[in-house]
Amino acid sequence: MDINNTSVIKDPIAGSGLAASQDIGIGDVIIQLSSPYLLVVEKEALDKVCSFCLIEASPLKDAPPLKRCSACKVPRYCSSECHKKDWLAGHLKECPILKSLPDIPPTPVRALIQLLLQHQHGASLNPRWAALESHVENLKMNRKRWDDIVLQAQGAVAFSKSPQDRIELAIQVLCRMITNAFRATLADDTPVGLCFEPILALANHSCSPNAVVVFNGRSVALRALESIGEGEQVFISYITATEDRTSRQTNLKQRYFFDCQCGKCSKDESPYSTFLRYAPKAEGRVDLLCNSDSLTRNAENLVSRYKRTNVGGGCPIDFSKATSYLQQSQTMNTYPGAKTPVLKKAACACEPDRGEFALHPVPKIMHEIYLNYLDGRDWLDALVILLFLFLECDVYNYPQPHHPVRIIRLISIARLLKEISTRSPLANKASAGDAKLQPKLHRAIEDFDWINSVHAIMILVVEQAPKSHGKDSIFMRRVEAELRSVEEAKRLRREVGGRLREWMTDANSAEGKKEAKTIMEALRKLSECAWELVTTTP
Numbered sequence: 001m002d003i004n005n006t007s008v009i010k011d012p013i014a015g016s017g018l019a020a021s022q023d024i025g026i027g028d029v030i031i032q033l034s035s036p037y038l039l040v041v042e043k044e045a046l047d048k049v050c051s052f053c054l055i056e057a058s059p060l061k062d063a064p065p066l067k068r069c070s071a072c073k074v075p076r077y078c079s080s081e082c083h084k085k086d087w088l089a090g091h092l093k094e095c096p097i098l099k100s101l102p103d104i105p106p107t108p109v110r111a112l113i114q115l116l117l118q119h120q121h122g123a124s125l126n127p128r129w130a131a132l133e134s135h136v137e138n139l140k141m142n143r144k145r146w147d148d149i150v151l152q153a154q155g156a157v158a159f160s161k162s163p164q165d166r167i168e169l170a171i172q173v174l175c176r177m178i179t180n181a182f183r184a185t186l187a188d189d190t191p192v193g194l195c196f197e198p199i200l201a202l203a204n205h206s207c208s209p210n211a212v213v214v215f216n217g218r219s220v221a222l223r224a225l226e227s228i229g230e231g232e233q234v235f236i237s238y239i240t241a242t243e244d245r246t247s248r249q250t251n252l253k254q255r256y257f258f259d260c261q262c263g264k265c266s267k268d269e270s271p272y273s274t275f276l277r278y279a280p281k282a283e284g285r286v287d288l289l290c291n292s293d294s295l296t297r298n299a300e301n302l303v304s305r306y307k308r309t310n311v312g313g314g315c316p317i318d319f320s321k322a323t324s325y326l327q328q329s330q331t332m333n334t335y336p337g338a339k340t341p342v343l344k345k346a347a348c349a350c351e352p353d354r355g356e357f358a359l360h361p362v363p364k365i366m367h368e369i370y371l372n373y374l375d376g377r378d379w380l381d382a383l384v385i386l387l388f389l390f391l392e393c394d395v396y397n398y399p400q401p402h403h404p405v406r407i408i409r410l411i412s413i414a415r416l417l418k419e420i421s422t423r424s425p426l427a428n429k430a431s432a433g434d435a436k437l438q439p440k441l442h443r444a445i446e447d448f449d450w451i452n453s454v455h456a457i458m459i460l461v462v463e464q465a466p467k468s469h470g471k472d473s474i475f476m477r478r479v480e481a482e483l484r485s486v487e488e489a490k491r492l493r494r495e496v497g498g499r500l501r502e503w504m505t506d507a508n509s510a511e512g513k514k515e516a517k518t519i520m521e522a523l524r525k526l527s528e529c530a531w532e533l534v535t536t537t538p
């Protein structure tokens with residue numbers, strides 16, 4: 001069922017915007033649309049998701065594959081029902097065009113073709129999105145970009161066999177898409193397509209947003225990250241939260257043509273100050289892993305040091321060396337593992353002794369190192385870095401415990417723990433067995449309880465996911481199934497499993513809480529090995 005708890009307002013700086021039309025609680029749906037106005041699956045994702053419902057194809061060998069449209073061979077569907085719905089929603093007109101083309105057009109052109117084929121307003125804009133910001137004049141100022149826009153519009157008009165006088169209209173539509181469309185994603189944030197939805201497009205940006213857009217298959221929702229009072233403006237973030245002010249401002253200016261004046265930008269707030277402004281409170285079981293009191297104490301210490309050393313303004317740490325190593329790694333055209341030494345140099349240049357790990361570019365460097373370990377199937381090292389990213393970076397950059405980014409990170413932690421539980425933890429590790437090289441890590445994994453850790457983390461995900469993804473979402477069904485499978489795998493370890501199950505039913509059960517606390521403590525110890533890992537191995 002579609003929901004809209006907003007009304008359109010005029011913001012003195014940002015133009016139109018959305019405000020809550022009633023009080024909205026943390027994690028509640030602000031807007032929910034079962035089928036956005038336009039959804040186009042991008043070329044790279046056509047094999048991965050159904051082109052209508054956007055549900056991922058099962059990776060299992062005996063699962064039925066997605067079936068291509070037999071005429072144009074472009075979209076793939078999970079069922080004949082989805083094929084039929086997509087046909088009626090517009091593929092009927094698009095199919096013969098795609099069939100006649102030698103290749104699949106770029107996603108924005110394909111989206112534009114679909115809009116032109118549906119267009120029933122002659123040479124004028126569709127009134128549903130005519131008032132949206134288009135930035136035509138700003139876009140015109142960049143000659144190369146403008147030439148590209150005109151070329152794409154001409155292509156879409158020709159392919160859709162629209163009358164030649166529709167080129168101006170096509171340009172206007174494309175400019176609106178550039179400013180207002182966003183990427184459609186799977187529940188784990190993997191991008192799969194382009195979404196253009198005039199209602200959601202009205203949400204303005206803040207670098208410390210109070211709402212977030214989350215997909216559930218084809219359905220899309222705007223969910224509250226914080227409680228939002230009636231009349232208060234709803235903000236989402238258009239960019240990555242972990243970037244520093246300079247890169248945030250540059251990206252927003254280049255793509256959206258505005259200077260961000262949000263609280264975080266105007267005061268050049270560090271993530272630690274933003275975190276304190278959010279005033280974190282103990283929220284459920286997840287507080288055993290990332291305790292709000294100790295996070296607050298750490299943030300207060302770092303902020304006061306930041307104030308003392310930040311005499312001339314700007315960031316007190318010189319990240320220029322780290323940034324140049326990071327850039328060097330990005331230009332290396334080699335297999336990913338070969339980048340690890342350069343990325344480690346970048347990490348070492350980040351003044352790790354200061355402990356300000358949430359500051360850009362530390363999260364980016366550590367994320368790249370994590371991806372390289374994953375690529376090398378080095379599960380243990382990948383897990384250590386992932387825990388570090390969660391406990392030292394995410395908790396400050398995404399201060400809400402139910403933020404979708406944090407929930408996705410938690411589920412990745414659980415999956416890695418599960419992977420390791422099926423083998424010896426040191427299998428595939430380059431420095432396996434070398435206790436001298438990484439004594440801390442070797443101590444941390446000595447009595448580590450892998451499978452019960454998976455269970456404990458899954459309990460946290462199940463607790464928070466109704467607020468991040470919705471209690472009836474596909475994501476929620478999947479994590480509940482994963483939790484059941486872990487519980488079954490644990491039959492041999494009844495005692496601990498039983499106590500964790502108690503903790504799941506009653507967050508205050510003394511025995512259960514004690515068990516969970518031991519597990520969370522061990523996970524934190526693993527995370528503390530990240531720096532040893534980065535600095536001691538080549």
Ligand SMILES: C[S@@+](CC[C@H](N)C(=O)[O-])C[C@H]1O[C@@H](n2cnc3c(N)ncnc32)[C@H](O)[C@@H]1O
Pocket residue numbers: 013014015016017131132133135179180201202203204205206255256257258259260261262
């Ligand atoms: C997706 S639209 C949002 C709706 C838009 N305000 C409108 O009137 O159509 C994005 C555009 O809104 C404006 N905008 C969004 N957030 C802003 C902010 N925090 N400050 C200034 N302008 C903003 C910019 O012009 C940006 O390109």
